[in-house]
Amino acid sequence: MSDVLVDVRGLRTWFFGRRWWFERFLEREVGAVRAIDGVDLEIRRGETLGLVGESGSGKTTLGKVILRLAPVTEGEIIFDGSDITGLRGAGLRRLRSRMQMIFQDPHSSLSPRLRIAYLLMEPYRINDVPREERYTVDELLEMVELSSELASKYPHELSGGQARRVGIARALALRPEFLVADEPTAGLDVSAGAKILNLMRDLQARLQLTYLVITHNLSIVDYVADRLAVMYLGKLFEVGPTDRVLDAPAHPYTHALLSAVSEPDPRLRRGRARLLPPGEIPSPRNPPPGCRFHTRCAFAEERSRIEVPALEEIEPGHLVACHFWPKVRTELADSAARARGYR
Amino acid sequence: MTAAAEESRLLEVEGLEVVYHTDEQPLPALYDVTFSVRPSEIVGVVGESGCGKSTLSAALMGLLPPNGEVTAGRIAYRTEDVLHLRPENFRRLRGSELAMIFQDPLSSLNPTFSIGAQMRDVLRAHGGRGDRHRIASILERVGIPDAQARLGDYPHQFSGGMRQRIMIAMALMLEPALIIADEVTSALDVTLEAQILELLRELRDERGTAVLFISHDLGVVAQVCDRVVVMYAGRAVEEADVYALFERPLHPYTEALLAAVPSHTRRGEQLASIPGRVPSLSALPPGCKFVDRCAYAQPVNREREPRWLELDGRKVRCNMYDPESGYEGVRSADGSPARA
Amino acid sequence: MAISVPAPRPVAVFGRGSVLARLARRPTGLAGLVIVLGLALVAVAAPLVAPYDHAAQDIANRLQGPSQSHVLGTDHLGRDLLSRIIFGARVELGVAVPAVTAALVLGLLLGVTAGYLGGKADNAVIVVMDSIQAFPPVILALTVLALLGPSLRNVLLVIAITFSPQYARVARASVLALKQNPFVEAERAFGASSPRILAVHVLPNIMAPLFILLAMNIPSAIAVEAGLSFLGVGVQPPTPSWGVILSEGFERVRDAPWPIISTGGALILTTLGFTMLGETLRDVVDPRLRAVRAGPRPRA
Numbered sequence: 010m011s012d013v014l015v016d017v018r019g020l021r022t023w024f025f026g027r028r029w030w031f032e033r034f035l036e037r038e039v040g041a042v043r044a045i046d047g048v049d050l051e052i053r054r055g056e057t058l059g060l061v062g063e064s065g066s067g068k069t070t071l072g073k074v075i076l077r078l079a080p081v082t083e084g085e086i087i088f089d090g091s092d093i094t095g096l097r098g099a100g101l102r103r104l105r106s107r108m109q110m111i112f113q114d115p116h117s118s119l120s121p122r123l124r125i126a127y128l129l130m131e132p133y134r135i136n137d138v139p140r141e142e143r144y145t146v147d148e149l150l151e152m153v154e155l156s157s158e159l160a161s162k163y164p165h166e167l168s169g170g171q172a173r174r175v176g177i178a179r180a181l182a183l184r185p186e187f188l189v190a191d192e193p194t195a196g197l198d199v200s201a202g203a204k205i206l207n208l209m210r211d212l213q214a215r216l217q218l219t220y221l222v223i224t225h226n227l228s229i230v231d232y233v234a235d236r237l238a239v240m241y242l243g244k245l246f247e248v249g250p251t252d253r254v255l256d257a258p259a260h261p262y263t264h265a266l267l268s269a270v271s272e273p274d275p276r277l278r279r280g281r282a283r284l285l286p287p288g289e290i291p292s293p294r295n296p297p298p299g300c301r302f303h304t305r306c307a308f309a310e311e312r313s314r315i316e317v318p319a320l321e322e323i324e325p326g327h328l329v330a331c332h333f334w335p336k337v338r339t340e341l342a343d344s345a346a347r348a349r350g351y352r
Numbered sequence: 353m354t355a356a357a358e359e360s361r362l363l364e365v366e367g368l369e370v371v372y373h374t375d376e377q378p379l380p381a382l383y384d385v386t387f388s389v390r391p392s393e394i395v396g397v398v399g400e401s402g403c404g405k406s407t408l409s410a411a412l413m414g415l416l417p418p419n420g421e422v423t424a425g426r427i428a429y430r431t432e433d434v435l436h437l438r439p440e441n442f443r444r445l446r447g448s449e450l451a452m453i454f455q456d457p458l459s460s461l462n463p464t465f466s467i468g469a470q471m472r473d474v475l476r477a478h479g480g481r482g483d484r485h486r487i488a489s490i491l492e493r494v495g496i497p498d499a500q501a502r503l504g505d506y507p508h509q510f511s512g513g514m515r516q517r518i519m520i521a522m523a524l525m526l527e528p529a530l531i532i533a534d535e536v537t538s539a540l541d542v543t544l545e546a547q548i549l550e551l552l553r554e555l556r557d558e559r560g561t562a563v564l565f566i567s568h569d570l571g572v573v574a575q576v577c578d579r580v581v582v583m584y585a586g587r588a589v590e591e592a593d594v595y596a597l598f599e600r601p602l603h604p605y606t607e608a609l610l611a612a613v614p615s616h617t618r619r620g621e622q623l624a625s626i627p628g629r630v631p632s633l634s635a636l637p638p639g640c641k642f643v644d645r646c647a648y649a650q651p652v653n654r655e656r657e658p659r660w661l662e663l664d665g666r667k668v669r670c671n672m673y674d675p676e677s678g679y680e681g682v683r684s685a686d687g688s689p690a691r692a
Numbered sequence: 693m694a695i696s697v698p699a700p701r702p703v704a705v706f707g708r709g710s711v712l713a714r715l716a717r718r719p720t721g722l723a724g725l726v727i728v729l730g731l732a733l734v735a736v737a738a739p740l741v742a743p744y745d746h747a748a749q750d751i752a753n754r755l756q757g758p759s760q761s762h763v764l765g766t767d768h769l770g771r772d773l774l775s776r777i778i779f780g781a782r783v784e785l786g787v788a789v790p791a792v793t794a795a796l797v798l799g800l801l802l803g804v805t806a807g808y809l810g811g812k813a814d815n816a817v818i819v820v821m822d823s824i825q826a827f828p829p830v831i832l833a834l835t836v837l838a839l840l841g842p843s844l845r846n847v848l849l850v851i852a853i854t855f856s857p858q859y860a861r862v863a864r865a866s867v868l869a870l871k872q873n874p875f876v877e878a879e880r881a882f883g884a885s886s887p888r889i890l891a892v893h894v895l896p897n898i899m900a901p902l903f904i905l906l907a908m909n910i911p912s913a914i915a916v917e918a919g920l921s922f923l924g925v926g927v928q929p930p931t932p933s934w935g936v937i938l939s940e941g942f943e944r945v946r947d948a949p950w951p952i953i954s955t956g957g958a959l960i961l962t963t964l965g966f967t968m969l970g971e972t973l974r975d976v977v978d979p980r981l982r983a984v985r986a987g988p989r990p991r992a
Contacts, residue, residue, distance in 0.1 A: 063541035064512070078881055102883040110881050118874040122896045132882040168629075169401075176878075183882070198400035198568060203612040203625035210622075225542055228571070232614035232623065269546035271571030273613050275594045278575055285546050288497075289513050 014187060014219050015052040015075060020045050020084035022067075022074050042293050044070040046243035048084075049320070052187075057213065057220040059234030059251065061227060061266065065293050066240040068223045069113070072189040075221070076110055077101060088187075102136060106183035113191040115172035119164035125175055126160040132182045149178040153208060170201035174208070181212070189221045194229060206233055227270045231255060236326075239263050242293055242301045245320060249327030257338060259329040261306050262286070264341045300332065308333045361430075362530045362562050363389040363412070363450075368425035370404075370411050372633075379633040381407040382586045385425070386660060389530060392560040394552065396577030396594070398567055400609075402630045404586040405566045409534045412564070413452050414442050429530075448478050451523035453516075455535040460519060461507040467491075467518055468503030471525060478526055487525070494521045494551060513544040520551065524561070532564045537572055549576045570613055574598055582606050585631055585641035588660065591667040602668045602685065604646045640671060652678045714976045721972035727965025728907075735781040742775035746932050755948035765950035767940060773954050776932040781958070783933045787844060788913035791851035792906055798852060799859025800902065806860070807867030808890060817864070821857040829854045833920055842925045850920075851913050858909070859902055866898035900977055907970035911963035918959065934959060 022045040044067040052058050062068040073079035075086055077093065085094045093104055112118035119128055126146045133143045147157050153174035164172060173193070180188055193209065194202030206229065212218060222234060230237055231251065238248040239262065247260040258264050265286045286305035291297055297304045303313035312332055320328040331337060370382040382404045389395045399405050410416045412427060414434070427434050429450060434442060446452075454460045462470055471490075472482030484503065491499035494517040496510075507515055516536060523531050533552070537545040553576060555561045567573055573580055573594070580597050582590040582605065590603040601607040611624040628645040637643060640653040650671075656678065658671045664685035671677035673684070715721035734741055743763075750770030757765045764773040806817035824832070833850045840846045870876065871894075879889050914934075920926030921935025922942070929936045934955050941951025 063543060076881060078877060105881065105883045110878070112874050112878055114874055118878040120875045120879065120893045120897075123892075131879065131884070135879075135882050135884045135888065179878075179882075198630075199570065199609055200400065200612045200626040203614065203623040206614060207622050207625060227542070228614045265543055269543045271542075271545065271549070271569065271575045273570040273574045273598065273610060275574045275598055285543060285550070289511055289544070290541075 012053050013051050014054045014089055015050075015221075016085075016087040017048055017050040017071075017075065018085045018087070020048045020050075020071070020074065020086070021082045022070055022080060023082045043067075043243050043296060044079075044293060045074065046296070048240075048243070048245055050238060050245065050248070052219060052221060053236075054186075054219055055217060056235045057222060057233055059230035059237045060221060060223045060240060061225065061230055061237060062240035063225050063266075063290060065242060065290050067243040067293070068240045069191055071240070072110065072191055072221055072223045076108055076189055077104070078110070106132075106136060107185050108187040108189070109180035109183065109185040111173075111176050111180050111188060111190040111193060113195055115169055115176055115196070116164055116167075118176055119172060121164055123163075124160070125162055125164070125167070128164075128175065129160075129179055129182065132179060136183065138183070144182060149182060152181060152212070153178045168201075169196050170198075170205065173197065173205060177205075177208070177212075181216070184216075186217070187219045187221070189223065191223045192226075193222060193224070194226065195224075202229075209233070227255075227266055228272070239266065242291065242296045244301060245328075245330065246302070247327075247329045247331075248320065249324075249329075253324065253327050257342065259323055259327070259334040259338045260302075260331045261308055261337050261341070262302050264337070300330075308337055361388045361390055361428075363564065364426070364428040364431075365408075365412070366426040366428075368408075368411065368427065369423045370407050370416065371421050371423050372407075372417075373419045373421065377634060380586060380636065381420070381633060382411070384660065385583075385586075385588050387581050387588060387591055389562050389564055391529060391562050392556055393579065394556055394563040394565055394577045396565045396567065396573040396580040397583060398570060398573045398580060399583035400568055400630060402585070402633070403583040405568075405583055406534065407586075408583075409452070409532055409564075409566050412532055413446060413450070444478075447474060447528070448526040449528050450530050450532070451526070451528040452532045452534065453519045453523050453536050455538050461515060463507050466504045466506055467510075471522055474522055474525055480526070487521075490521045490525055491518070494518075494524070495547070496521070513540055513547070516540060516544075516548060517551070520548070524555070527559070528561065530562045530564065532566070534566045535568070536565075538567070538569065545572065546575075552576060570609065582609075585636060586633070587641065587669060588667075589642070589669045593665075596666060600686075602666060602673065603670050604648050604672070605642050608645070608647070648672055650679055711973070711976060715969075715972055718972050718976070720968040721976065724965050724967070724969030724972055727961060728969050731781055731962060731965060732785065734778055735785045738779050738782045742772075742778040744772035744775040746771060746775045746779040747930055748772070755944065755950075757948075757950055764954040765948075767937065767951050768944055768948070773937070773951060776937055777934070777954060777958050780932040780934045780937060780955070781962075783927060783931060784914045784917060784962070785910075787848055787851070787917045787927075787933075788910045791848045791917075792855060792909045792913050794848070794852035795855035795909070796859050796902055796906055799856040799861075800863050802856070803860035803863025803865075804867050804890060804894070804898075807864040808871065808886070808894070814864075817860065821860050824854060825857045827854075829916065830919065833916065834923075834925060837920065837925045842920075842928060844927050844931075847917055847920055847926045851916055854916075855909055855913065858905060862901050862905060863898055866901065867894060870894055870897055901974075904970055904974045904977065907966055907973060911966045914959070914962060 023041040023043050025041045048071065060068045060071065070079055074081060077096065081094055085092055087093070088104070088108065096104060129146050129149050132138075144152075146160050150157055150159060155171060155174050155178070159167065159171065159175070167175065190209065193205055197205065209220070210233070213220060222230065224230060234251050236249060237251045237254045239246045239254070239260065241262055247254055247258065247263050254263065255267065258267060269285060288305050291304060299315050300306070300309070300313040300318050303309040306313065316332070318330045318332050320330045322328050323334060365388065366386050368382055368385040369380070372379040372381055385408065387395070397405050397408065407416070407420070410420070411422060416422070422435055429445060434445065437445070461467070468484070468487060471487045475482050475487070484500070488500040488503060496502065496514060496517055507518070510518065537548055540548065549572065552563055552565070556563065565573065565577055577594050580592060580594050581588050582603065584605050590597065590601065590606050592602070597606065598610065601610055608624070608626045612626060614623055626645050631637060631641055631644070637654070638657070639655045640646070640658050643649045643653045646653070653671050656671060658669045658677065659674060660667060660669045661674055663673060666685055671679040673682060675682050715725060748771060750766065752770065753762070753766050754768055754770040755766060756762060759765070762772050762774065764777065767773055767776065802817045802821070806814040832854055836850045837846055876889060876893060879893055917926055917933065918935035918938065921933040922939045924939065926935060927933040929940065937951055937955045941948070941955065945952055
């Protein structure tokens with residue numbers, strides 16, 4: 010049994026929007042939203058990979074594409090050794106029981122007119138799962154530490170944290186091996202979020218789950234992820250073990266993200282400003298040529314505009330896509346340490 | 353408190369109480385909230401959902417919904433009592449001295465008017481002239497490039513971060529002394545959030561604009577505020593200088609909150625979450641509202657609602673620091689046991 | 693970050709705090725409810741309520757004004773107007789309600805198909821709907837009835853067709869909005885097929901505005917039927933459709949205005965009742981208003 014559970018190769022997903030029929034012949038690519046534009050990524054069995062990025066980075070799309078909820082324009086997805094890129098029909102349905110998603114907005118991912126008990130049993134009904142193989146409603150609720158009295162309620166009667174747990178319970182119903190969690194703590198208070206993260210850790214240990222956690226919140230990733238991938242405008246900028254990437258980032262954007270994180274420690278205020286990249290993220294319809302970050306990067310040179318940097322391994326397991334990574338690393342090493350609270 | 357010191361306060365809230373009237377029973381959203389904001393100060397109000405901070409910001413701007421009522425207390429702007437102000441006078445205050453920016457700029461900006469037109473309307477409503485130059489320069493100041501050319505653009509033509517800046521520009525146009533910022537960075541990406549916070553700090557340094565910064569995010573508050581008020585269940589439970597608060601929180605809730613924030617120092621362990629849940633407004637326990645979740649709770653806390661105390665420049669609402677409460681092992685402000 | 697349209701919260705129809713209770717609390721809602729229910733009762737129990745047989749002629753007492761024996765007077769054949777109007781209510785509701793319901797079903801099917809499938813199906817449905825709506829309804833009705841012949845069944849058909857585009861549009865718009873919602877995607881993630889998603893998750897959430905439209909459309913349908921019968925191309929005499937009564941009374945209006953006045957009054961009352969009901973229903977079901985009254989949602 011291979012170590013790698015999910016293997017994404019050369020993935021591109023472009024959204025074209027409504028085209029007239031003849032535009033298909035002309036292969037009009039201008040104006041397409043390049044949500045994912047050339048991504049290679051491995052997720053190992055039993056690990057938690059954090060996928061980090063801001064809006065327009067394509068991270069949510071990547072999660073959905075892996076689950077075959079969003080289209081693939083080019084490339085392959087290999088799950089547990091088999092190519093699932095073109096899977097359809099019965100094969101796809103079988104696949105669904107092995108990989109599931111925990112959605113970002115807890116309330117709107119639950120059908121509003123149905124009771125929780127019904128919603129929890131939906132996956133079984135849809136997939137004709139025989140009774141012996143089903144968890145009961147009570148078992149599912151208990152797995153996510155919710156009381157059985159919630160079973161007869163409607164989604165809008167639940168709090169954000171409860172709704173999110175129901176979403177997790179539903180995702181677990183089919184006994185998947187792989188879970189994609191989209192912003193697991195979004196919209197939750199600090200303590201509710203902490204409980205969800207704790208729950209996810211427990212479940213991972215108990216049920217041998219592999220997680221892909223998608224978030225823009227670096228502190229979550231810092232806490233919960235074994236490895237980390239930083240995404241920007243459809244491409245990966247840096248991938249590696251969480252400790253290494255956050256202690257000694259090699260990409261200017263990773264540095265920027267780190268320095269921008271509002272740590273709950275006022276002493277970390279000094280001298281962060283200069284690391285903030287000016288301007289805003291360009292539109293994914295029209296990404297900058299060459300290195301996508303060059304329009305906002307302090308290290309950019311002529312080469313950045315022309316040549317797309319490839320992901321290269323700079324230490325075992327740590328990859329970065331930057332022409333100038335040695336310089337970046339040394340020049341910004343000091344601020345990285347300060348950003349993480351080392352004094 | 354000398355008269356001069358009182359005069360220098362821009363905003364003063366004293367013993368504020370707000371109640372919502374519903375079909376079932378009145379909900380006590382705020383109780384005995386007291387704090388102030390001085391010029392050039394950035395004061396943070398932080399708390400989780402249900403703590404009352406949105407009610408507070410609505411009350412301050414006179415924007416409570418029809419079923420909300422201020423049942424006690426005082427809100428004074430530069431010693432002028434705003435609760436009993438006539439609507440037209442309050443309108444004069446709002447915008448020119450006091451401005452507010454909200455979380456979701458898309459729904460706070462009118463999509464059918466260009467931003468130039470909207471800003472001009474604000475100027476005109478306060479008796480100014482719709483000066484293009486002035487509008488453009490404010491937009492540039494908040495970081496909208498090419499502002500003069502973009503005056504005719506509509507809100508949907510700007511990105512989320514830009515719209516937030518436009519809102520800030522609109523708030524700044526009349527040069528208010530105080531800006532109330534309600535969850536302004538919650539919907540923004542991390543790098544944008546950092547830029548907006550930096551902008552607020554710069555505005556404070558350049559113009560002496562004070563900010564009341566309301567947020568649920570402790571990290572953001574730590575980065576931008578000078579003083580912080582922590583709220584829980586409609587009450588202010590602690591107030592302190594930001595460094596002091598994070599270094600040594602006095603109130604058990606503040607302490608628990610800080611412990612629940614994920615950070616790399618806790619990888620591999622369980623995150624300390626706060627047991628239990630925020631009490632529902634319709635079922636608040638008597639006595640201290642935090643009692644069911646507090647690590648330091650004693651029976652006396654179930655009966656006695658703690659007082660708002662001042663110790664050594666810090667303020668806290670907790671029986672643990674109150675010698676008169678009957679709490680065993682009362683402490684003083686530096687955490688050590690109090691002298692009898 | 694995607695913005696999803698908040699999905700409608702389910703509400704109880706009966707019981708405290710429910711739609712019915714809130715409706716009854718408002719004066720217009722109560723009035724509407726009373727009128728509509730009264731009308732329905734009268735229509736159903738016509739033989740019991742009407743003082744006379746609607747076809748019973750009494751030439752001696754023709755064209756009389758209101759009196760003790762004939763509360764609303766008599767028509768040109770001496771038939772009791774009140775009875776004719778009561779039986780007429782039966783005809784009106786008997787046409788309007790099935791017709792509008794048929795319009796709803798037809799419009800729902802087309803609208804959901806268009807909204808859910810999009811693309812060519814959507815375009816096709818829109819074209820058809822636009823064509824129907826482009827015709828002035830009366831002209832369309834007259835044409836169809838001229839071709840098919842005047843009868844109750846054909847009137848029903850015509851009304852169903854001319855009213856269906858409204859439902860189709862509302863259904864289509866609701867489906868389009870709902871399609872974006874994460875819960876649809878979530879169901880798909882479990883492997884739910886499109887028919888299942890439509891039946892179980894989409895349909896229940898779009899029905900509310902359609903029912904309100906139904907309530908508002910019934911008076912229009914009655915008006916259309918009355919109009920057609922008035923012109924002679926709908927229900928034929930002696931069936932006491934209000935349009936027929938109006939038509940007969942119209943010819944003799946100078947001598948005896950009572951048929952017109954009484955029937956007109958009945959029409960006005962009915963329209964008022966349904967409209968008040970429909971509009972109040974719409975206000976009551978509006979989720980925005982509900983939120984303020986209910987107080988804050990549970991936290992943490």
